[in-house]
Amino acid sequence: xxxxxxxxxxxxxxxxxxxxxxxxxxxxxxxxxxxxxxxxxxxxxxxxxxxxxxxxxxxxxxxxxxxxxxxxxxxxxxxxxxxxxxxxxxxxxxxxxxxxxxxxxxxxxxxxxxxxxxxxxxxxxxxxxxxxxxxxxxxxxxxxxxxxxxxxxxxxxxxxxxxxxxxxxxxxxxxxxxxxxx
Amino acid sequence: xxxxxxxxxxxxxxxxxxxxxxxxxxxxxxxxxxxxxxxxxxxxxxxxxxxxxxxxxxxxxxxxxxxxxxxxxxxxxxxxxxxxxxxxxxxxxxxxxxxxxxxxxxxxxxxxxxxxxxxxx
Numbered sequence: 001x002x003x004x005x006x007x008x009x010x011x012x013x014x015x016x017x018x019x020x021x022x023x024x025x026x027x028x029x030x031x032x033x034x035x036x037x038x039x040x041x042x043x044x045x046x047x048x049x050x051x052x053x054x055x056x057x058x059x060x061x062x063x064x065x066x067x068x069x070x071x072x073x074x075x076x077x078x079x080x081x082x083x084x085x086x087x088x089x090x091x092x093x094x095x096x097x098x099x100x101x102x103x104x105x106x107x108x109x110x111x112x113x114x115x116x117x118x119x120x121x122x123x124x125x126x127x128x129x130x131x132x133x134x135x136x137x138x139x140x141x142x143x144x145x146x147x148x149x150x151x152x153x154x155x156x157x158x159x160x161x162x163x164x165x166x167x168x169x170x171x172x173x174x175x176x177x178x179x180x181x182x
Numbered sequence: 183x184x185x186x187x188x189x190x191x192x193x194x195x196x197x198x199x200x201x202x203x204x205x206x207x208x209x210x211x212x213x214x215x216x217x218x219x220x221x222x223x224x225x226x227x228x229x230x231x232x233x234x235x236x237x238x239x240x241x242x243x244x245x246x247x248x249x250x251x252x253x254x255x256x257x258x259x260x261x262x263x264x265x266x267x268x269x270x271x272x273x274x275x276x277x278x279x280x281x282x283x284x285x286x287x288x289x290x291x292x293x294x295x296x297x298x299x300x301x302x303x
Contacts (some may be wrong), residue, residue, distance in 0.1 A: 044195050052202070094291045097199050101288035104193035108237065150276055168237050169266045177268065177286025179297055182277045 006143055012131040019128020028120045030114060037110045044103035051096055062086050098176055108169050119161040126153055184210045185302055186227065190234040190246060191264070196287070200264070201235060203291035207281035217241025221249050228255055231302045236265040236272070244272075244279050251280040260301045263288060270302065 062082075069079045133146045171177070187209050189200040201211040212227060214220035216238040224232060232250065236243035243263055250256040260282040269287045276284055282301060287295070 046249065048195050048198055052198075055202075097203060097291045098288045100199055101196055104191070104196040105287065107193065108266060170268060171266060171287070176288055176290035176293060177266075178274070179285050179293060181283040181297070181300070182281060 006138065008134050008136045008138060008143075011143075012134050015128050015131040015134075017123050022124035023121055026124075029117050030121075033110050033114050037107060037114075040106060040110075041101060044100060047099055051090060051100065053095055058089055062089070067084070072116050104169060105169050112169075116161070119157065123154060123157055126150075126157065184208055185230040186210045186212060187231045187233060187298065187302075188212045188214060188220060188227075188229040189264075190214040190217060190232065190238070190243070192216050192235065192238040196235070196264075199291075200289075200294070203289075203294055207295050207298075210299070213263055216259065217243060217246035217249075220246050224250055224256065225253070229259065231298060232256075232259060232261040233264050233298075234261065236263060236267050236276075244275055247276065247279040247281055262283075262297070 014167050043115060063084075068074070069082055074082075084159075130146060130150050134143070134148075187204055189197050189204075189211055191197050191200070192215055197213045197215075201213060204211050212223055212229065214223045217234070218240040220232070220234060221241065229234065232246075234243040234246055241249075243265065247261050247263075250259070250261060260284045261280065262285055263276050263281050264285045264287060266287045273284050285297065
């Protein structure tokens with residue numbers, strides 16, 4: 001006949017390992033997401049600064065060209081070409097302004113991912129903490145009570161995480177969003 | 183005299199892009215880093231238009247709109263939401279709070295300018 005003894009010590013070890021191992025992995029994930037977020041923010045700040053400087057220089061250059069086109073009696077074709085380049089620059093500037101906004105959206109997504117990782121870490125640690133409630137002398141009824149409490153605690157955490165971490169970013173491309181006047 | 187627009191967003195790059203787009207068209211832009219800062223700046227200077235994000239630390243966009251609408255001098259000032267949020271539920275909350283319109287990020291500078299001109303001229 002099979003033994004009815006509950007391997008309580010093994011169960012305790014499993015819970016402790018699960019918590020420690022999970023926490024270790026998730027801490028690395030948190031560090032990497034944090035670092036990616038910082039790098040992204042710094043890179044965008046540099047791009048914005050560079051873009052502003054290029055735009056200022058380009059506007060000055062365009063103004064000079066327009067003045068030259070008058071004083072140097074450029075042909076109509078040359079004047080049209082200068083104007084065409086101005087329009088092209090303006091169109092590209094608009095595209096860049098739209099594109100540079102991705103930092104705001106990715107920052108929100110990364111922050112939410114960090115909160116999710118934090119939630120998972122709390123969940124694993126709260127499971128690991130339950131090992132103290134497992135006593136080798138416990139029978140199956142006592143174990144059922146501990147497992148029931150674990151489930152309840154996990155469900156509570158899950159519900160609060162769902163409530164707090166609804167996604168606010170649904171965009172999957174960098175096309176401009178909808179506009180609605182009420 | 184140039185019309186003044188208050189842009190409220192916790193993202194520095196987003197505020198810069200809004201200011202860049204509107205400055206180029208002759209508007210004066212005041213920047214605020216969250217709803218709380220936005221409310222403080224709106225009280226200090228009566229602006230012609232408020233452009234606010236929704237998800238921000240300290241005070242979110244909907245709370246800012248409600249706070250502004252409770253001030254006598256902001257009852258008719260247009261307030262546009264500029265946010266990543268696009269669900270019908272949150273738009274309805276924005277409308278109920280007193281928002282004039284809803285713009286989903288990212289914005290195109292020409293379309294932003296067009297809507298600003300339609301709202302405040």
